[in-house]
Amino acid sequence: MAGGKLKIVVFGAYNAGKSSFIQAVDPDARHVEAHTNEGDTTVALDYGRVEIHSLQVHLFGTPGQERFEFVREIISRGMDAAILLVDCSVAADEFTMNLYDTLAKKNIPLAVMLNKCDLAGACPGTLRAAFENSQVYEICASERARAMPALVAFVETLVRDL
Ligand SMILES: Nc1nc2c(ncn2[C@@H]2O[C@H](COP(=O)(O)OP(=O)(O)O)[C@@H](O)[C@H]2O)c(=O)[nH]1
Ligand SMILES: [Mg+2]
Numbered sequence: 001m002a003g004g005k006l007k008i009v010v011f012g013a014y015n016a017g018k019s020s021f022i023q024a025v026d027p028d029a030r031h032v033e034a035h036t037n038e039g040d041t042t043v044a045l046d047y048g049r050v051e052i053h054s055l056q057v058h059l060f061g062t063p064g065q066e067r068f069e070f071v072r073e074i075i076s077r078g079m080d081a082a083i084l085l086v087d088c089s090v091a092a093d094e095f096t097m098n099l100y101d102t103l104a105k106k107n108i109p110l111a112v113m114l115n116k117c118d119l120a121g122a123c124p125g126t127l128r129a130a131f132e133n134s135q136v137y138e139i140c141a142s143e144r145a146r147a148m149p150a151l152v153a154f155v156e157t158l159v160r161d162l
Contacts, residue, residue, distance in 0.1 A: 004055050004056070005055065005056040005057070005058060005080075006055055006057045006058065006080045006081065006119060006155065006158060007060065007078055007079045007080050008057060008058065008059050008060070008079065008080065008081045008082070008083060008155075009056050009060045009062060009072075009075055009076050009079040009081075009082050009083070010022060010046070010060065010062065010082075010083045010085060011059040011062050011072065011082060011083065011085070011095060011099050011103065012060045012064060012084055012085035012086060012087075012096065012099070012115075013086075013087070013095050013096050014064035014065060014100075015064070015087060016064065016069040016086060016087045016096070017085050017087060017115040017116060017141035018042045018046060018061040018062070018085050019031055019044065019143070020115075020137070020141040020142050020147075021061075021062055021063065021083075021085055021113070021115070021147055022046040022047070022059050022061050023046075023048065024141055024142065024143065024144045024147040024148065025048060025050045025059065025144070025147060025148055025151055026048030026050050026059070027058075027086045028048070028050055028081065029046060029047060029065045029076050030046065030048070030132060031044065031045075031046050031047030031061075031076065032044070032045045032046070032047075033045075034069060035084045039074055041065070043063045044061070044063055044064070044066075044070055045060070045061060045062070045063065045071075045075070046059070047059065047060055047061070048061070048146075050151070052151070052152055052155045053156070053159060054068055055152045055155065055159065057151070057155060059074055059099065060075050060079075062148060063077075064073050064095075065148030065154035066152075072098065072161070073086065077155045079125050080107070080108065080109075080158065081108055081109040081110070081111070081154070081158055082103050082106070082111075082112070082114070082147060083110075083111050083112075083113055083151075083154070084096070084100055084103060084112045084131075085112065085113050086112060086113065086114050086115060086127060086131075087115055087116050088114040088115060088116060088117060088122050088123055088138075089116045089119040089121045089122045089123070090121075092127055092130055095129070098111070100130075100131065100134075109135075109154075109157065110134050110135070110156055111134065111136075111137060111150070111154040112131040112134045112136045112137070113135065113136075113137045113138075113139045113141075113150055114127055114128070114136060114138045114139065115140065115141050116140065116141075117138045117139060117140050117146070118140045118142070118143070118146075122137045130140070135157065137150035137153065137154070138150075140161050
Protein backbone atom coordinates (compact mmCIF):
# COMPACT_ATOMS: atom_id res chain seq x y z
CA MET A 1 0.00 0.00 0.00
CA ALA A 2 3.01 2.35 -0.19
CA GLY A 3 1.91 5.60 -1.82
CA GLY A 4 -1.77 4.69 -1.49
CA LYS A 5 -4.52 6.84 -0.10
CA LEU A 6 -7.41 6.39 2.27
CA LYS A 7 -10.62 8.37 2.63
CA ILE A 8 -11.83 8.33 6.22
CA VAL A 9 -15.04 10.13 7.15
CA VAL A 10 -15.55 11.42 10.69
CA PHE A 11 -19.09 11.31 12.10
CA GLY A 12 -20.55 12.37 15.43
CA ALA A 13 -23.07 14.62 17.10
CA TYR A 14 -22.57 18.37 17.39
CA ASN A 15 -19.90 19.04 20.05
CA ALA A 16 -18.50 15.47 19.98
CA GLY A 17 -15.08 16.77 18.96
CA LYS A 18 -14.94 16.08 15.21
CA SER A 19 -13.28 19.39 14.31
CA SER A 20 -10.87 19.13 17.25
CA PHE A 21 -9.86 15.61 16.21
CA ILE A 22 -9.12 16.58 12.61
CA GLN A 23 -7.26 19.70 13.77
CA ALA A 24 -5.21 17.61 16.21
CA VAL A 25 -4.00 15.21 13.54
CA ASP A 26 -3.47 17.95 10.94
CA PRO A 27 -2.66 21.43 12.28
CA ASP A 28 -3.25 22.76 8.73
CA ALA A 29 -6.76 21.27 8.58
CA ARG A 30 -9.51 23.37 7.01
CA HIS A 31 -12.75 24.14 8.82
CA VAL A 32 -15.62 25.53 6.76
CA GLU A 33 -18.94 26.82 8.05
CA ALA A 34 -21.76 27.48 5.62
CA HIS A 35 -24.67 29.54 6.92
CA THR A 36 -28.16 28.55 5.89
CA ASN A 37 -30.87 30.99 4.87
CA GLU A 38 -33.21 30.19 7.73
CA GLY A 39 -31.15 31.77 10.45
CA ASP A 40 -28.17 30.84 12.51
CA THR A 41 -27.86 27.16 11.57
CA THR A 42 -24.48 26.36 10.11
CA VAL A 43 -23.26 23.33 8.21
CA ALA A 44 -19.75 22.67 9.45
CA LEU A 45 -17.29 20.69 7.36
CA ASP A 46 -13.67 19.81 8.02
CA TYR A 47 -10.85 18.48 5.93
CA GLY A 48 -7.41 17.39 7.01
CA ARG A 49 -4.76 15.01 5.83
CA VAL A 50 -1.90 13.15 7.40
CA GLU A 51 0.62 10.60 6.20
CA ILE A 52 0.64 7.31 8.11
CA HIS A 53 2.99 4.52 7.08
CA SER A 54 3.41 6.18 3.66
CA LEU A 55 -0.36 6.24 3.13
CA GLN A 56 -2.05 9.59 2.50
CA VAL A 57 -4.97 9.63 4.90
CA HIS A 58 -7.69 12.13 3.96
CA LEU A 59 -10.09 12.98 6.80
CA PHE A 60 -13.50 14.52 6.13
CA GLY A 61 -15.61 15.86 8.99
CA THR A 62 -19.38 15.79 8.57
CA PRO A 63 -22.08 18.09 9.99
CA GLY A 64 -23.57 16.85 13.25
CA GLN A 65 -27.16 18.02 12.82
CA GLU A 66 -29.74 15.35 12.16
CA ARG A 67 -31.30 17.10 9.17
CA PHE A 68 -28.04 17.25 7.24
CA GLU A 69 -28.18 13.55 6.48
CA PHE A 70 -28.00 14.37 2.77
CA VAL A 71 -24.68 16.18 3.32
CA ARG A 72 -23.30 13.19 5.26
CA GLU A 73 -24.42 10.96 2.43
CA ILE A 74 -22.58 13.03 -0.19
CA ILE A 75 -19.38 13.26 1.87
CA SER A 76 -19.52 9.52 2.59
CA ARG A 77 -19.35 8.43 -1.02
CA GLY A 78 -16.30 6.33 -1.70
CA MET A 79 -15.10 6.29 1.90
CA ASP A 80 -12.69 3.50 2.87
CA ALA A 81 -13.48 3.69 6.59
CA ALA A 82 -15.49 5.64 9.15
CA ILE A 83 -14.80 7.09 12.58
CA LEU A 84 -17.61 7.82 15.01
CA LEU A 85 -16.66 10.36 17.66
CA VAL A 86 -18.59 10.15 20.90
CA ASP A 87 -18.41 12.60 23.80
CA CYS A 88 -18.03 10.21 26.72
CA SER A 89 -18.53 12.91 29.34
CA VAL A 90 -22.28 12.79 28.63
CA ALA A 91 -24.68 9.89 28.06
CA ALA A 92 -24.86 8.66 24.47
CA ASP A 93 -27.77 10.38 22.69
CA GLU A 94 -30.20 8.85 20.25
CA PHE A 95 -28.65 10.60 17.26
CA THR A 96 -25.23 9.11 18.05
CA MET A 97 -26.69 5.62 18.47
CA ASN A 98 -28.56 5.98 15.17
CA LEU A 99 -25.34 7.02 13.45
CA TYR A 100 -23.66 3.99 14.97
CA ASP A 101 -26.38 1.62 13.76
CA THR A 102 -26.24 3.08 10.25
CA LEU A 103 -22.45 2.91 10.05
CA ALA A 104 -22.21 -0.56 11.57
CA LYS A 105 -24.50 -1.87 8.81
CA LYS A 106 -22.27 -0.52 6.05
CA ASN A 107 -19.65 -2.85 4.75
CA ILE A 108 -16.70 -0.67 5.78
CA PRO A 109 -14.36 -0.63 8.78
CA LEU A 110 -15.62 1.47 11.68
CA ALA A 111 -13.80 2.82 14.72
CA VAL A 112 -15.64 4.35 17.65
CA MET A 113 -13.55 7.00 19.41
CA LEU A 114 -14.69 7.86 22.90
CA ASN A 115 -13.64 11.47 23.29
CA LYS A 116 -13.06 13.92 26.15
CA CYS A 117 -11.55 11.20 28.33
CA ASP A 118 -9.66 13.95 30.17
CA LEU A 119 -12.84 15.35 31.73
CA ALA A 120 -13.64 14.38 35.31
CA GLY A 121 -17.14 13.21 34.37
CA ALA A 122 -15.94 11.06 31.46
CA CYS A 123 -17.11 7.49 31.63
CA PRO A 124 -15.65 5.56 28.70
CA GLY A 125 -16.09 2.21 30.46
CA THR A 126 -19.88 2.52 30.51
CA LEU A 127 -20.04 3.59 26.87
CA ARG A 128 -17.78 0.79 25.66
CA ALA A 129 -20.57 -1.71 26.21
CA ALA A 130 -22.83 0.15 23.77
CA PHE A 131 -20.29 -0.27 20.99
CA GLU A 132 -19.04 -3.74 21.78
CA ASN A 133 -19.15 -4.94 18.19
CA SER A 134 -16.63 -2.33 17.00
CA GLN A 135 -13.10 -1.23 17.61
CA VAL A 136 -13.23 1.31 20.43
CA TYR A 137 -10.49 3.82 21.25
CA GLU A 138 -10.37 6.21 24.20
CA ILE A 139 -9.05 9.58 23.11
CA CYS A 140 -8.70 13.24 23.90
CA ALA A 141 -9.18 15.09 20.63
CA SER A 142 -7.85 18.33 22.06
CA GLU A 143 -4.39 16.79 22.52
CA ARG A 144 -2.51 15.49 19.50
CA ALA A 145 -0.65 12.96 21.68
CA ARG A 146 -3.97 11.41 22.77
CA ALA A 147 -5.65 11.52 19.34
CA MET A 148 -2.98 10.54 16.84
CA PRO A 149 -2.12 7.10 18.32
CA ALA A 150 -5.75 6.00 17.94
CA LEU A 151 -5.83 7.07 14.29
CA VAL A 152 -2.53 5.29 13.62
CA ALA A 153 -3.80 2.11 15.31
CA PHE A 154 -7.03 2.22 13.28
CA VAL A 155 -5.18 2.81 10.00
CA GLU A 156 -2.91 -0.14 10.81
CA THR A 157 -5.97 -2.40 11.05
CA LEU A 158 -7.11 -1.10 7.63
CA VAL A 159 -3.75 -1.75 6.00
CA ARG A 160 -3.83 -5.28 7.35
CA ASP A 161 -7.26 -5.82 5.76
CA LEU A 162 -6.33 -4.42 2.34
N1 LIG B 1 -11.99 18.60 27.56
C1 LIG B 1 -12.07 18.30 26.27
N2 LIG B 1 -12.73 19.11 25.44
C2 LIG B 1 -12.77 18.77 24.13
C3 LIG B 1 -12.13 17.61 23.62
N3 LIG B 1 -12.37 17.54 22.30
C4 LIG B 1 -13.11 18.62 21.99
N4 LIG B 1 -13.37 19.37 23.09
C5 LIG B 1 -14.17 20.60 23.17
O1 LIG B 1 -15.52 20.29 22.86
C6 LIG B 1 -16.11 21.34 22.08
C7 LIG B 1 -16.61 20.78 20.77
O2 LIG B 1 -15.52 20.36 19.98
P1 LIG B 1 -15.59 20.39 18.38
O3 LIG B 1 -14.33 19.79 17.88
O4 LIG B 1 -15.94 21.74 17.90
O5 LIG B 1 -16.84 19.41 18.13
P2 LIG B 1 -17.65 19.12 16.78
O6 LIG B 1 -18.91 19.89 16.87
O7 LIG B 1 -17.90 17.65 16.81
O8 LIG B 1 -16.78 19.51 15.63
C8 LIG B 1 -15.03 22.40 21.93
O9 LIG B 1 -15.24 23.38 22.93
C9 LIG B 1 -13.74 21.64 22.14
O10 LIG B 1 -12.72 22.47 22.63
C10 LIG B 1 -11.42 16.78 24.55
O11 LIG B 1 -10.83 15.74 24.23
N5 LIG B 1 -11.43 17.18 25.85
MG1 LIG C 1 -17.13 20.83 14.06
